[in-house]
Amino acid sequence: MSAVQTLYLAGVNSAFALAVPLGAVLYFRKVRVPRPPVGTFNGRDIAVMMGFVLALPFLYLALPGAALPVVLCLVFAGGLTVGYQPVVARNLLRWSAILALLATDFTSRLLLGGNSPVYWLANSCVVGLIVVSATNLNVQGGMRLRNIAWFVLLLGAYDLTFATVLPLTxxxxxxxxxxxxxxxxxxxxxxxxxxxxxxxxxxxALFTTAAYKAYGAAGLRTALPLVVVFGALAPAVAPPVIGWLTGHTPSLIPAQVCFAPAAFIGYLVLRRHGPERRMRDYLAPAEARPTPAMAGAVEPAA
Incomplete structure (x- = not known):
């Protein structure tokens, strides 16, 4: 990989890694989604999420070529309509916008090819909107920074395994x-x-939005630098640096291998600010919100 390619990769990835979490935080601040009746998140929920993550790559590889884009289109359409129902209440207007966006994605890929900037901008818009939606459904639904820190740490171990021991990535x-x-x-x-x-x-986006919910501006100041440095820059510059040091340049450094340990340490640092705010604490008037001193040493259960 040339120096120009490395710089381009670092710049583009940093832009997306910054824009999408900031979009999720903006959505979190402005839009309320109905909370599903799932109770509080716990270890079982993390196990279910990891099971889904483990199964998804095998599902992608098992699907016939013609079926894969159909399945992805249905998943994207469902994610968009659920997440943006509170934003665009009128069904006809919401579905018209979703279908127009998906049609732009599909036709630009077929007519202009997979290297077209138009296709990648359209596809990136779809993916970014879905991530913003999924993030808020989880964080507003009760997922806490503690849950996400452990989930990301497990995801980093998963990515490392499937990039080295079982080269599936x-x-x-x-x-x-x-x-x-x-x-x-x-x-x-x-x-x-x-x-x-x-x-x-x-x-x-999950880590940044949950950090903001839990600790406000302090959470945002901690999460965003970790995302940019360890989520975007480190995976981009690590292969040429490793190649320069060892003489062997790896073809791929999974981003979570760099980000997961940093995110978990960031969570441990933020814990020193006191217990996490829950969603109801965030929504409460400022004068009614519990301070760390009021909350005491015991972290709330939900």
Whole structure:
């Protein structure tokens, strides 16, 4: 990878890694979604999420070529309509906007090809909107920073395993990139290309939004630098640095391998500010919100 490609990759990935979490936080501040009756998040919920993450790559690889874009289109359409119902209440207007966006994604891929900037901008818009929606459904629904920190740490171990011991990551990326509705964001211009996975963006948005819910501005000041430095810059510059040091340049450094440990340490640092705010604490008037001193040493259960 040339120096120009490395700089391009770092710049584009940093832009997406910053824009999507900030979009999720803005949505969190402005839009309320109905909370599902799931109770409080616990270890079982994390296990279910990890099971879904483990099964998804095998599902992608098992689907016939013609079925994959159909499944991805249905998943994207469902995610968009659920997440943006509170934003666009009129069904006809909301579905018209969703179908127009998905049609732009699909037709630009078929007519202009997988290297078209138009296709990648359209696809990145779809992916970013879905990540913003999914983030808020989880964070406003009760998922806490503690849950997300552990989930991201497990995700980092998963990515490391499937990038080294069981080399599935590259196969999955190759299988998906040739179709419309790729679950990734990025931009290709000529020989320059940069792609960041939807799962990575979801991890960054979940961590940032939950940190903001839990600790306000302090959470945001902690989360965003971690996302940019360890989620976007480190994975981009690590391969050439490793190649320069060892003489062997790895083809892929999974982003979560860099981000997950940093995010978990960031969570431990934020814990020193006191117990996490719950959603009802965040929504309460400022004068009624509990301070760390009022809350005491015991962290709330929900």
């Amino acid at each position: 590259q196969r999955l990326a190759d299988a998906i990139q040739g179709y419309p509705f790729a679950p990734s964001a990025g931009l290709r211009i000529g020989d320059l290309g940069a792609v960041i996975g939807m799962g990575d963006l979801l991890a960054y």
